Amino acid sequence: MLLHLLTQVDRGAPVLFVDTQKLFGETLRYREALIGRFGLTGVRTILPYADDLATADPQGSLWLRDTDACCHIRKVLPLERALEGFDAWITGRKRFQSSGRADLDVFEVAEGRIKLNPLANWSVAQLKEYAEQHDLPPHPMVAQGYPSIGCMPCTDKVAPGEDPRAGRWRGAEKIECGIHLPTHGREIDGSGI
Ligand code: SF4
Structure with missing residues (x-):
């Protein structure tokens, strides 16, 4: 959705794709499909630093012990x-996604940058209508019961009536990865996309 809106303005605008190296194969293939479909030329894949992984997660199993540190x-x-x-960036967050995003503003200032959330007040129905109007393909796992898709170890199916993000870190208090938190993910109490 957000990427399609972006193509109406600039197909070469920088798009930061954070690849945690724990993503579903479907997500990586979906990324390539969208790049091809929209003709995006500014996609940058952001990877974890090798030094950070060697120091904190050499076995790749940190998510089992400390999800905040892993995120x-x-x-x-x-x-x-x-x-x-960058002076500003744009996110695709919406208010309906979870109770923690219910009061999301369209404009924010964080870490000295402007943060735009142009979809903040869009409803599920509006998103569906826009996707149908423009024949936008959903992530292939949505039809399998995953309305919000993050890393493979920390994403579960969501039952009817649950928050769309209820399957993220299922069973833990954590509801955000930390990117959008005021302390920028340095929480140690499990509050931590
Ligand atoms: S979502 Fe899970 S696997 Fe992905 S970075 Fe966070 S803790 Fe690690």
Whole structure:
């Protein structure tokens, strides 16, 4: 959705794709399909730093012990470094996604940058209508019961009536990865996309 809106303005605008190296294969293939479909030329794949992985997660199993620390080295730090030099960025967050996003503003200022959330007040029905109007393909796992899709170890199916993000870190208090939190994911109490 957001990427389609972006193509109406600039197909070469920078798009930061955070690849935690724990994503579903379907997500990586979906990314390539969208790049081809929309003709995006500015997509940058952001990876965790090798030094951070060697120090904190040499076995790749940190998510089992400490999801906040895992999100920090695989999402928060890589994006923080990739955003250096930018004055503003755009996210695809929506208010309906979870109770934690219910009061989301369209314009925010965070970490000295403007953060735009142009879809903040869009409803599920509006998103569906826009997708149908423009024949936009959903992530292939949505039809399998995954309305919100993150990393493979931390994404579960969602039952009817649950928040769309209820399958993220199922069973834990954590509801955000930390990228969009005021302390930028440095929480140690499990609050931590
Ligand atoms: S969502 Fe899970 S696997 Fe992905 S970075 Fe966070 S803790 Fe690690």
